[in-house]
Amino acid sequence: MNASLTAPAARPLPLAGQTAIVTGASRGIGRAIALRLAQDGAAVVATARNADLLRTLATEITAAGGRVATVAMDLREAAEPARLVAAAIEAFGGIDVVVNNAGATKRGDFLALPDADWIDGFALKLFGAVRLTRAAWPHLKARRGSLLNISGVGGRTPGPEFTIGGSVNAAMLAFTKAMADVGVRDGVQVNAINPGYIRTDRLQIRLEKLAREQGVDLVEAARRIVAADTIVRIGEPEDVAQLVAFIVAPASRFLHGAIVDLDGGQTKTL
Known part of the structure; x- marks a missing residue:
């Protein structure tokens, strides 16, 4: 047969048969990650607070032939991460990937930021991630899965308008390094990405x-x-999603305990 008439090879699906939880998935970076992991074959469990935006995401994934379940919740609530894990198990039978992406912190002059802003900043991005990791870990261990934390360059280079965010992101990076050692023991890949300016x-x-x-x-x-x-x-949200897809793919398992700055060269320190 003439080679020019042969059908193009199907796009490989490195995450076929896997299930991925993505937090903060209703917009921006999280949405792009959910779409990309679905394109790579994963069944995606997408969570955020906005149910309408999650429904829009689900429609886009299913229209492209992907599999998705959405769970609208506030991960600042202590019991919700465990409920998310239960929902993932009910929908798809297991968990292979957890992407801790949810969390935004208030910017501003340090002296104008009350305790409530600090507590709220840590409640979602750090404690939400910690609780979800704890709840999902037995399932990640059973499938030799992957944990990926989306932090931010402010964790390495905080600024005067980003005292809360820099502190939370630094804590996320320390959490990543600590969990990487647990991951060596339990067979779970653990890494983090530090996005810079993303649109x-x-x-x-x-x-x-x-x-x-x-x-x-x-x-x-x-x-x-x-x-x-x-x-x-x-940067674009799709830049982060592309790196996420590379890291959690089975072929990238030697990448472990890494903190990757995806910032166009913004981080100048070693």
Whole structure:
């Protein structure tokens, strides 16, 4: 048969038969991760607080032939991570991948940030991740799965407007390193990603504020951030999703205990 007439090879699905939990999956980075893991063959259990946005995500995944279950919940509530794990087991029978992505922290002058903002910042991003990891760990261990924490460059290089976020992200990185040793013992891969400037709703708000303050348009505001931080460009949620898909794929299991800065060169320290 003429080679030009043969059908193209099917796209490989490295996560076929696996189940992945993705938190903070309704928008931005989490949404992109959920879509990408579904494209790679995983059954995705997507969670966030906004049920409507989760339904939209589920519709997109199923329309593309993927498998998905959505669970609307607030992971700041102590009992919810265990309920999420139970829902994943009920829907798909096991857990192979957990991506702890949920969590946003308030920016601002340190002296203007009350205890409530600090408590809320740690409640979702750190304690939500800790509780979900604890609840999912026996299932990850049973399947020799993968735990991936989405932290942020502020954990390495905090700034005066990011005292809460820098502290939470640093705690997430320490948690990752500690769990990596547990993962060696139990056969679970553990890593973290530190995104830099990623084009999300939160970054859009910052760009709009900068544009107003400096009297420029959004394109120029983004260009000034890129120039000021000497980075190659603003990242896209799909950039993070692509790296997530690479890390949790079976072929990448030698990557363990790693903290990967995905920031276009923003982090300058060794």
